[in-house]
Amino acid sequence: MATTRIHGVAESCSFPHNIYVYPMKPLNHDDSKRLFMKRTFSHEDDCPLELKEISDDILRKCDGLPLAIVNIASLLATKRPSKEEWEVVHKSIGSTLEQDHEFGVVKNILFLSYYDLPYYLKVCLLDLSIFPEDYQIDRLRLIRRWMAEGLIIEQQGRSMEDTGESYISELINKNMIQPVGIDYSGRPRACRVHDIMLDLIVSLSTKENFATVLGSQKLTLAHKIRRLSIHGNCEERKLWQGIDGLRHTRSFSVFGDAKKIPSLSNFQVLRVLDLENFTNLVDGDIGDIGYLIHLRYISFSNISKIPRQIGKLQHLQTLDLRWTTVRELPGTVVQLRLLVRLFLPYGVELPHGIDSMVSLQELSRFCVARNSPEVLLQLGNLSKLKVLGVDWESNGDFNDEASSKKYFVSSLRKLGERNLQSLYISACVPCSLDFLADSWLPPPLHLQKFSSIGDRRTCLSRLPKWIPSLSELTCLQIVVEQLSLEDMEALKSLPTLLYLNYTKECSLETLTISSGGFQRLEEFDFGAFSGGPGPIFEAGAMPRIEKLHFPFTVHDMTYAYVSGCDFGINHLSSLKGLWIIIDCFSARIWEVEAAEAAIRKSAALLPNHPIPKIYRMGERAMVKEDDD
Incomplete structure (x- = not known):
């Protein structure tokens, strides 16, 4: 048996049988406590009552990390078993890397891991020092920041985004950061840094003058501030007066309710301006944005207006306005010819000439109703x-809905013939998307993700004819009124489909998933607005499915179905996660319990032994035994 912190080494050791790689997980609370108490007192029963609460506080800091638990427990074993002594240790955990040699073992091992990293990963890891403790860092936000600062090394034949993704994977595999929320593609939605690891990173970052973090405490500012991050409330107005070091700053970030930030005109070489989490940001704070001619990345919150000077930022690559209340962009925004990503809040009106932004690759929350016919047609020129x-809203905002549909579909056809890979359509009010069902021809053959989500009455009456022809489709989220057997057979044949989120308006008939299809599907999320008996999986169906979500109504099932049927879950040999919602309306308690027992029994027999997460809905509407 070989042990390693590096996932790639583990795979190499077990090649070609990668199923024998066992990823270690953090200890749960009970196991953490047993390890901690054994190291400190030899037995949990020997722990004084007054130390039990502070013990739990310290364990929360360790976050299930055996290395941290063992070393902190060893330190406490040398202290007097008093609450005062332990409180001192608990409070000093965040600063011991600079002060307390008794944490030498933890420090040395973590240092060893850091110095073993290649240079490009070291600088990316140090960049995480700007984020607050326990902060969940969005994966794509992090990669875009790294790109803007030039921390990602360009590789021939590979996009910068893909290289950034590989950096994230390497740091996770080396246990330097922790993934949060794995999606269907195996990528984390976000990541976080363990508290003890963050202390190390901040210590190294400060020592090397990589980044300067300002909190409520006083801090001596470096002569040259390369990266500045403000946490919490810095309300001293004189703090920024006479600071010459800001002219060397490459990134500026704010987290929390800072009362005062320096004038943007002080930042002469700034590349990253991340004010997404600055809760007190106002329009006046960004009045000098035109001076920041080197900016590559901007993320704002709260503001309601973008200055016309935005057009001067000729190197800007990312403009993220999702957390603002902006409703109109100035005409100068079309001068941003290097802009790659534009993220908007709801209901923004874009200026005429958006097709001048020739580098644009990603545009989110484009509001069809708020934009002119000219802009709708120019959308199709973004090659x-x-x-x-x-x-997509049909609540009276359209001046001419029929024309808007016509121009929008015309642009979709152009985009689909070029580089369009992902299309997301959302709506908060009832509307029909049937205008897309037959009009998108020729089909977008390079489309990899299609999602149409929103209100339960925001749906398609049937499956669009062009979807079965999408040979590169990996993700499909769709709401339809009815799905025929022919439609399901067509979906089964999609060769690259990994994630299917399918919801239908009415589900009175059983959805049967037969063998011979969905050969690569890994996650299936089935929904029905009007209830129903749930899906049935035949032998050989969905051979690679790992995550399954579905609802069912107990009252729609016969007695034999309730007591003996497990929906064919026993046929899903790759299943690792199972989430089920039981609609208890008009059902008896024994029916609900029998259905739950059948599901759990079947899941327990699967190779991965998934533990079903079963949620009851409408328990108050169940039939009581005395009502029979």
């Missing part, structure tokens, strides 16, 4: 556009 997110 590099890969990702398009659309807000």
